[in-house]
Amino acid sequence: MEYEGPFYYRLRLHGSEDKRVLTKKDLDGNATTFKDPVTQNKTPKIYILKQEEEVVYIGYASQSIGTRFGQGIRANGAKGYHGYKWKQEEELELFVFVFDHLLIGNKNKEDEPYVLLTEAVEAELVYLIREKTGKWPQFQNEIHFNNNNLPRAKEIALKMFNTIDSELPWYQPDSRWEIWGIDSKETFVVKFVVPGKFHSKVPRDIVAAFETVTYLMAHAYFYYPTYDEAMSKALLIMEMAIKLKAQELNIELKTPPNRKGDVYDKKLYKIIEEVCENEHLKFLEADFNRAKNLRNAKMHPKKHTIMGAMGFTNGNTMLFVNVINKLFLDKEELTYIDKTETRLKEKIENFRDGRYIVEYNNLKILAWKIYDLKYVRYKDQDLFMVYIGTVSKDLKKDIETYNYIPLVVPMSIFKMDDFGFSGIDVYGEPITFMENQDPNIIEKFNHFHQQKLNLSFSDLRFHIAQMENMVMWRYEELMYDNCWN
Structure with missing residues (x-):
């Protein structure tokens, strides 16, 4: 059983002690009436009343909230029920949570699990108030104790408590996140x-x-x-x-x-x-x-x-x-960045298609090319970002499972020669990228390239485009994290 809410109303009570009158306002302070879904009949609800940021009452109802409040406000003790203790107050905030189950009614046996769960939520909420504030809600008349579906009841109660433990509903987390x-x-x-x-x-x-x-x-x-x-x-x-x-x-x-x-x-x-x-x-x-x-x-x-x-x-x-x-940045700084990046991009052209081993973070990774390189310099600190094409064990599965995790290494020290490059990443870890002609790994490279040939052109193109898109955002993230003040 799920729920929605809270639905918020600001309540005002006036009139003589034995004839209290209830008026309602919405979030904007406009006069209103109770509206669907809080008016639904045979639907479990938890309602919470607050006064000056303090929870003063928690109740359960299955009938319309208007009907339930009318009973509690008009009661005068003639049948042993004196009604709500809070009815003599002047202003209160109301929060209503409505569950998504329609009861059969007339105390039907099939309704019992749903009623008991809602009552258990009511009890757990009251206990949470006692635990958090050191006292029971000021106007609480009674609590329906039971252990029905206790883990779920506790979970719902905690979420409801966190939702209303704030000044106004505008400051509640949006569940879409x-x-x-x-x-x-x-x-x-x-x-x-x-x-x-x-x-x-x-x-x-x-x-x-x-x-x-x-x-x-x-x-x-x-x-x-x-x-x-x-x-x-x-x-x-x-x-x-x-x-x-x-x-x-x-x-x-x-x-x-x-x-x-x-x-x-x-x-x-x-x-x-x-x-x-x-x-x-x-x-x-x-x-x-x-x-x-x-x-x-x-x-x-x-x-x-x-x-x-x-x-x-x-x-x-x-x-x-x-x-x-x-x-x-100054013209001189930008010119230096542009010239350095252009020079390095020319150098990586030598590493477009081959057999390489990347040793990084205690791993040995098979790679077949350097795709791209970005460079930026700020306050005498260099940031080299190198996008390395790695060898996938199962390229088709990567595409089917949307596994697009490119290897982009951010380095503060970067040295390149005719055989590869070495350096230190921004976290202080060493990295090397070197040619490797070990016969034992040739089969793995051949298998990878055969996988590419077996893919349709559209699948391969899509995979490359997705990887390039992820790389672009990774560049921006690394630059943002490691540059500027």
Whole structure:
């Protein structure tokens, strides 16, 4: 049995002591009535009342909440039941959790497991309040004790407690993050929040604006679609960055006057073109055009969509941070980075198809090529990122199981000669990549290449594209983690 909620209402009671009247307001403070699903009959519910951040009552109901409250508020002791102890209070917050099971009713035997489980949840919740606060809920009349399905009851009770143990429902974790393996705020921050990291030459306006991106990403923990808004803000900051750089380069942001003397803002693509006409900035043009296209799609949507984590906001944000940092490096620094990377890329052409052994992290890995290399330098610290093509034991299975884990080695020391390379990675581990003609491993290489021949062109192309895509994001992650301040 699953549940949904909490459904929130702010309650106000007024009238004489023996004729209390209940009114309801929604989250926005507007007058309302109880609405589906809390009005469903023959449906197990747990309802929780809070007053000034303190849980004061926990109850179980199967009838409509309105019906249940009417009984408890109108009761005057005529039949031995005096009703709720909290009915003399003036304001309370109500949280209702509704289970997804329809009861038969009339105390039918088949209903018993569902009723007992819900009552066990009620009891475990009351106990949790006692354990956490040192006292029982102030207006608790009774508790239905039982040990029915106790592990499940405890699990549900703890989730409900964590949900209402906050000021307002806006600050409850959004359950949609669970599909991404998120089980706590700390896990979410590690996986999905990207704080701004910028060197001192990046304009302060960009640094300050990026704080908003970080906060939007963090608060998406409570509302999944907020993650999309973080992306939108980051894209606007990319636009700000290219315009600030244009001003720095004395590039006009306005068009020349037309025949009528009218002056307009330059189109973004034109500003990107003019900035990247500078030789040392040409390599950034593709990244800015990519951001421009994303921005256009975001600013002119054809329908409402929610991408959340599928939009890869965290990866794109790392990319944007890296691009902005590079954009505001000195011309001499960028020229050095570009020339060094170009020189190294020419050298790795010698290692395109062969038999190699990678010794790294106490492993010996078969490799057949160096696919690519990226280089960046910041504050006299080098970062070499080398993408190595490894030999798969079962390429077909890798494709069928979506096993795309490329070997990208981040190094702070990198030395290359005619036979391979050696170095030290950013974690202090040594690595070597050397040619190896051991007859015992030739068969493994031959098997790998035969696997490629056996694949359809579309499968092989798809595999290569997926690996290249993963490599691109890995480059950005490594650069973000190991550069900037």
